[in-house]
Amino acid sequence: MNSLKNKVALITGSARGLGKAIAERYAALGADIVINYSRDKASADEVLSNIKAMGVSVIAVQADVSKVADIERLFAEAKKEFGKIDIIVANAGIEMVETPVVDFTEEQFDRLFSINTKGSYFTMQQAAKNIEDNGRIIYIASSTTSFPVPGMAVYGGSKTTPRYLVNILSQEIGHRGVTVNSIIPFAVDHSGIFAEPDSYPELRKSLLASCPMGRLAEVEDVANAAEFFASDLSSFVSGQHLLVNGGANQ
Numbered sequence: 199m200n201s202l203k204n205k206v207a208l209i210t211g212s213a214r215g216l217g218k219a220i221a222e223r224y225a226a227l228g229a230d231i232v233i234n235y236s237r238d239k240a241s242a243d244e245v246l247s248n249i250k251a252m253g254v255s256v257i258a259v260q261a262d263v264s265k266v267a268d269i270e271r272l273f274a275e276a277k278k279e280f281g282k283i284d285i286i287v288a289n290a291g292i293e294m295v296e297t298p299v300v301d302f303t304e305e306q307f308d309r310l311f312s313i314n315t316k317g318s319y320f321t322m323q324q325a326a327k328n329i330e331d332n333g334r335i336i337y338i339a340s341s342t343t344s345f346p347v348p349g350m351a352v353y354g355g356s357k358t359t360p361r362y363l364v365n366i367l368s369q370e371i372g373h374r375g376v377t378v379n380s381i382i383p384f385a386v387d388h389s390g391i392f393a394e395p396d397s398y399p400e401l402r403k404s405l406l407a408s409c410p411m412g413r414l415a416e417v418e419d420v421a422n423a424a425e426f427f428a429s430d431l432s433s434f435v436s437g438q439h440l441l442v443n444g445g446a447n448q
Contacts, residue, residue, distance in 0.1 A: 200429035203228035206280040207428065208273070210234045210263055210321055211290030213241040215389040216338060219417035220287055220424045225249040225256065227425065232276040232283070233258040234290065255280070263290045263317030273324045285428045286325035288318045288360065289338040293391050295401060296349040307352055314356035322363055322378075332375035336427045337364050338420070339382045344441065345448045349401075361439060368437035377436040381423045384443035387414035408448035415442055 207224045211217040213235035222245070225231050231249050233256060235242035242258045249256040259275050261268035276283055291314045294306060318337060325335045339361045342354030361380050368378035385391075385405050391398055392414060405414060423442050426432055 199227070200425055200431065201228055202285070202428060205229040205284040205428075206232065206276070206282055207285035207287070208232040208234065208276050208283050209287040209289055210261075210272075210317075211236075212287075213238045213245055213258075215393075216383070216386060216417055216420050217287070217289040218245050219421040220289065221245060222248060222252075223421040223425055224285065224428060225252045225254050227428075228254060229285065229428075230255040230280055232256075232272075232280070234261055234263075234272055236260070236262045236290070263321055264312040266316075266320050269317070269320050269324050273328050277328060282330050283325075283328055283333070284330050285334045285336070286321070286329060287336045287338065287424060288321040288325070290317055290321070291338070291357070294350075294353050295347075295391060295398065297352070298349060299351045302352050310352050310356040314353070315359045318357075318360035319363060322360065322367060326367055326371050326376075329371075329376055332433075333377075334428050334432070335367065335376060335378040336424060337361065337378075337380040339380045339439065341382050341384050341441065341443050341446070341448075344382060344439075345446075347448060364439065365437050372436055375433075377427070377432060377434075379427050379432070379436060380439045381420060381427065382439055382441045382443070383420045384409065384415040384441075384446050386420065387416055389417055405446070405448060409444045409446035411444035413444065415444070 212221040261272040
């Protein structure tokens, strides 16, 4: 088993879904955890309780990643509590699917880009400024950045810029031993837009047909990749984009 003992991990958007799974995985491996949430304090408190039961230290910080001042405060509170940050996962984001290009509104465009693009960019900027040498920065992208899907133009576009930033940042701070990588998940079952089994039936059917393994991803599949990128096993892997998609072509 990998060990993250004596490490501090900050995961944005970790009150539920992928962020929760990654935070709990890192805690199980011995890391102290900084949970981040925007509005859902009840879910954040539940994750906080789960992680405390694992015997590591944990705090929950409310911060809206669409606001740079909130991101800066999130990192400041993490460092005030723990004195350092070794692992940062830029996970916070929102989805919008089955919306043709001609139907997107300016308000929808701005909302997706303010959280998914601006939020991830400035989270990784703060990560670069605050992370310890030999640390790990991980961006949670989307398979729509590799396989364009009708109805997801703005969502996929909003996730593409931070993915490009991974390539640049890995070159700019690699001399410090810091690795910067992205995880590119397939659609995740029991999470996000597929939290309910009967949600988006036609999209689900199309995605399942594109995957040789005949299923969507699970949060644990993504947590497995996040464990690898946070561990010593990935110490010479940087600027990479790992598809976690079961061989899907969509």
